[in-house]
Amino acid sequence: MSDPIKVDVRQLPHAEGLPLPSYQSTQAAGLDLIAAIGEQAPLVLAAGRRAMVPTGLVIALPDGYEAQVRPRSGLAARHGVTVLNSPGTVDADYRGEINVLLVNLGSEAFTIRRGERIAQMIVAPVTRVELVRAAALPATPRGSGGFGSTGR
Structure with a gap:
């Protein structure tokens, strides 16, 4: 395994006392993000509803x-x-708080408590491209077949 990429992190006051995100196994791809909501104010996410959950x-x-x-x-x-917006993207030049937009697609309300693991964050390299206008594109066996066109 290569040396880890260093990422500077700052915890906001409402995340004080919470651990930093961490990997839960030696081969885990994602760091678990934690809900930084009030100890006495759990967030009840009703069925069919969404909420922005702060990580601090x-x-x-x-x-x-x-x-x-x-x-x-x-x-x-x-x-x-x-x-809800999976995967949510955090750009390298963003310096605001990371929030997680959760949605409850279940049939019962779900309570989110302070310190609960709510999502995972994967840090990955970005490949930038240059789009080039073309009069035609090379043909492929698939062609313009879209959703479901390659079989069940």
Whole structure:
């Protein structure tokens, strides 16, 4: 495994006392993000509703990297709670708080408490492209077949 990329992080006052995001296994791809909501003010996410959940984190990604905010599979499988704009993108030049837009697709309300792991964050390199206008594109066997065109 290569040396880790260094990412500067600052915890905002409402995240004081919470641990920094961490990997939950030696081969985990994502760091678990934690809800930085009030100890005495859990967030009840009703079925069919969405909410922006603060993490209390501000990061400075190196140039050429992004962070992706993705759902935690356990929350989705057990409760129907997922990240609505998945994956959410944090650009290298963003310096605001990372928030997680959660939605409850389950049939029952779900309570989010301070310190609960709510999503995962993957830091990845970004490839930038240059779009070039073309009069025609090379043909492929698939052609313009879209959703469902390659089979079941």
